[in-house]
Amino acid sequence: MIENTLKVAQKSSYASATRQLSTLKSVCESASAPHDFDFAEFLAELVEQNRRRPACLRAFSEQRLI
Numbered sequence: 904m905i906e907n908t909l910k911v912a913q914k915s916s917y918a919s920a921t922r923q924l925s926t927l928k929s930v931c932e933s934a935s936a937p938h939d940f941d942f943a944e945f946l947a948e949l950v951e952q953n954r955r956r957p958a959c960l961r962a963f964s965e966q967r968l969i
Contacts, residue, residue: 909953917962924949924968 905927908920924946931942950969953959963969 905949906952909949909959912956912959914958914962917956917959920959921962921966921968924963925966928968 905920905923908916908923910916927945928942931938931940946963946968950960950963960969
C-alpha cells in the first residue's frame with residue numbers, strides 16, 4: 904500500500920506515505936509476538952527506491968522515520 908502511494912511523486916503522496924509508515928512502525932514496535940516483517944529493512948529499501956526524490960526523503964526525515 905505504501906509503495907503504491909509513492910508511485911505518484913507529489914507532496915500529498917509523501918505525506919500519506921509518512922502517515923502510513925508511522926502507523927506501521929508503531930504496530931511493529933507494539934507487536935508482542937515475533938514476526939517475519941522487519942520494519943527497518945523495509946524502510947531502508949523504500950529509502951533506496953526513492954533516493955532521487957529529495958522531497959520524499961525530507962518528508963521521511965521530518966517525521967523522524969530516517
